[in-house]
Amino acid sequence: xxxxxxxxxxxxxxxxxxxxxxxxxxxxxxxxxxxxxxxxxxxxxxxxxxxxxxxxxxxxxxxxxxxxxxxxxxxxxxxxxxxxxxxxxxxxxxxxxxxxxxxxxxxxxxxxxxxxx
Amino acid sequence: xxxxxxxxxxxxxxxxxxxxxxxxxxxxxxxxxxxxxxxxxxxxxxxxxxxxxxxxxxxxxxxxxxxxxxxxxxxxxxxxxxxxxxxxxxxxxxxxxxxxxxxxxxxxxxxxxxxxxxxxxxxxxxxxxxxxxxxxxxxxxxxxxxxxxxxxxxxxxxxxxxxxxxxxxxxxxxxxxxxxxxxxxxxxxxxxxxxxxxxxxxxxxxxxxxxxxxxxxxxxxxxxxxxxxxxxxxxxxxxxxxxxxxxxxxxxxxxxxxxxxxxxxxxxxxxxxxxxxxxxxxxxxxxxxxxxxxxxxxxxxxxxxxxxxxxxxxxxxxxxxxxxxxxxxxxxxxxxxxxxxxxxxxxxxxxxxxxxxxxx
Numbered sequence: 376x377x378x379x380x381x382x383x384x385x386x387x388x389x390x391x392x393x394x395x396x397x398x399x400x401x402x403x404x405x406x407x408x409x410x411x412x413x414x415x416x417x418x419x420x421x422x423x424x425x426x427x428x429x430x431x432x433x434x435x436x437x438x439x440x441x442x443x444x445x446x447x448x449x450x451x452x453x454x455x456x457x458x459x460x461x462x463x464x465x466x467x468x469x470x471x472x473x474x475x476x477x478x479x480x481x482x483x484x485x486x487x488x489x490x491x492x
Numbered sequence: 493x494x495x496x497x498x499x500x501x502x503x504x505x506x507x508x509x510x511x512x513x514x515x516x517x518x519x520x521x522x523x524x525x526x527x528x529x530x531x532x533x534x535x536x537x538x539x540x541x542x543x544x545x546x547x548x549x550x551x552x553x554x555x556x557x558x559x560x561x562x563x564x565x566x567x568x569x570x571x572x573x574x575x576x577x578x579x580x581x582x583x584x585x586x587x588x589x590x591x592x593x594x595x596x597x598x599x600x601x602x603x604x605x606x607x608x609x610x611x612x613x614x615x616x617x618x619x620x621x622x623x624x625x626x627x628x629x630x631x632x633x634x635x636x637x638x639x640x641x642x643x644x645x646x647x648x649x650x651x652x653x654x655x656x657x658x659x660x661x662x663x664x665x666x667x668x669x670x671x672x673x674x675x676x677x678x679x680x681x682x683x684x685x686x687x688x689x690x691x692x693x694x695x696x697x698x699x700x701x702x703x704x705x706x707x708x709x710x711x712x713x714x715x716x717x718x719x720x721x722x723x724x725x726x727x728x729x730x731x732x733x734x735x736x737x738x739x740x741x742x743x744x745x746x747x748x749x750x751x752x753x754x755x756x757x758x759x760x761x762x763x764x765x766x767x768x769x770x771x772x773x774x775x776x777x778x779x780x781x782x783x784x785x786x787x788x789x790x791x792x793x794x795x796x797x798x799x800x801x802x803x804x805x806x807x808x809x810x811x812x813x814x815x816x817x818x819x820x821x822x823x824x825x826x827x828x829x830x831x832x833x834x835x836x837x838x839x840x841x842x843x844x845x846x847x848x849x850x851x852x
Binding site for chain 2: 426467468470471
C-alpha cells in the first residue's frame with residue numbers, strides 16, 4: 376500500500392489542533408458561565424449562606440456539596456428543578472429571587488452550585 | 493538526546509540543575525518540570541529535521557510528548573493556583589453596619605470578580621468599619637476563597653473623605669417626635685383584615701418596616717429574626733405577652749399581598765398561626781405607606797427592581813404615643829427590654845390610677 380509521506384506527517388497535527396481549539400472554545404464558554412455563576416453566588420447567596428449572622432431566625436445551610444447528596448436541606452430531592460424553584464420562590468425565611476434574577480441568571484447559578492464541592 | 497536537552501536546559505537556567513530540583517518547593521518543581529517539557533519539545537524539533545530517526549517513530553514521539561505536556565499542564569495547573577484570589581476595588585461607602593462588621597459599597601467594575609454595583613462587604617478588620625463613614629471614597633482589596641464561596645475586604649484605604657458631609661446630611665426629620673400620637677392609618681394584615689395602629693391601645697407595640705424580598709441579611713431578615721426572638725421570649729412570659737404586640741409593616745404593597753405576608757410570617761412563627769394574635773404582618777396602600785413612612789422618618793425608594801431603605805424600629809406606648817425610635821445600632825435584648833419595660837410601666841401607672849381612685 377502506497378502512502379503519501381506528507382499526509383502521514385500532517386493528519387495527527389490537524390486533529391490535535393482541532394481538538395485543542397474545540398476544547399479551548401468550550402473551556403472559554405464554560406469559564407464565562409462559571410464566572411457569572413460565581414458572581415451571582417457571591418452577590419445573592421454568600422451573604423446569608425456563607426456569613427453566619429446570629430440575628431437571623433435560622434442560619435442558612437452551607438451550599439457546598441448541595442448536589443452531592445440526594446436531598447436538599449429542606450428534604451426535597453436535590454434536582455435542578457427543585458433548586459431553581461427554591462431560588463425563584465424562596466423557602467422558609469429565604470426570600471424569593473424572582474424579581475431579582477433573570478432565568479439565565481438562575482441557570483448559571485444552578486450550574487455553579489453543581490461545582491461547589 | 494537527553495544529555496543534549498539537559499545541557500541546553502543548563503544553558504537556559506544554569507542555576508537550576510536536575511539534582512537541585514529535589515530541594516525546590518513542590519510547586520516550583522512542578523512549574524520547573526512543566527517548563528522542562530516545553531524545552532524538550534522544542535529540542536526534539538531540531539533533531540527531527542536532521543532525520544536521525546524514522547519519521548513514524550518521530551511523529552509518535554512528538555505526539556506522545558505533546559500529550560504529556562497537555563496532561564502535565566492539566567494535572568499541575570490546579571495545584572499551582574493560590575488559595576485566595578485578590579481583586580482591586582474602588583468605590584464609595586454607602587452605609588455601614590458595625591454589628592455585622594459590614595460596609596455597603598457602590599463600586600466600579602472589578603474585572604474577573606464583579607460588575608459595577610452596590611453591595612455589602614464584610615471587612616476583615618472591625619476597626620476599619622468604625623473608622624469609615626458613608627460618603628468616603630475607598631480603595632481596597634476584595635479577597636475571595638479559591639472556590640468563590642466567601643469574600644471580604646482587606647487593606648481598605650480612604651482615598652477621599654470630602655463626601656462625608658453630603659452623605660451625613662441629616663435624614664428627613666421625623667414628623668412625629670416621642671410623646672406624639674401615632675397616625676390612625678389603615679393597614680391590611682396577613683389575614684386580609686384591616687387594622688389600625690390605634691387598635692393596639694393598652695399594649696406596648698414594637699413596630700418595624702421591611703419588604704419580604706429583601707436579600708440583605710443585615711437588613712430585613714435581621715429585623716424579622718430579632719422580632720421572632722422577642723416573640724419567642726415573650727411567649728414564655730404570658731403576663732408580658734398579653735401586654736405587648738409586634739407589628740411588621742411592608743413598604744412593598746405591590747408584591748407583599750396578604751398571602752405573601754402570611755407565608756412570610758409563618759416562616760418566622762415556626763408555622764404556628766396562633767402567633768399572629770401577637771405579631772401582625774401588614775402593608776398599607778402606597779399613599780398611606782408614604783404618610784406612615786414620613787411620620788416615622790423611614791426612607792425607602794425603588795432601585796434596580798429592589799427597594800433601598802433605612803432601618804427603623806418604633807416603640808409605641810400603650811397610650812398610642814411614640815416612646816422611642818431606633819435607626820442605627822440596637823440589639824435584640826435592648827429592644828425586648830424596652831418593650832417589656834414600656835408594658836410594665838404602663839401597667840404600674842394604671843394600677844396607681846386605680847389605687848388613687850379607690851382612696852378618694
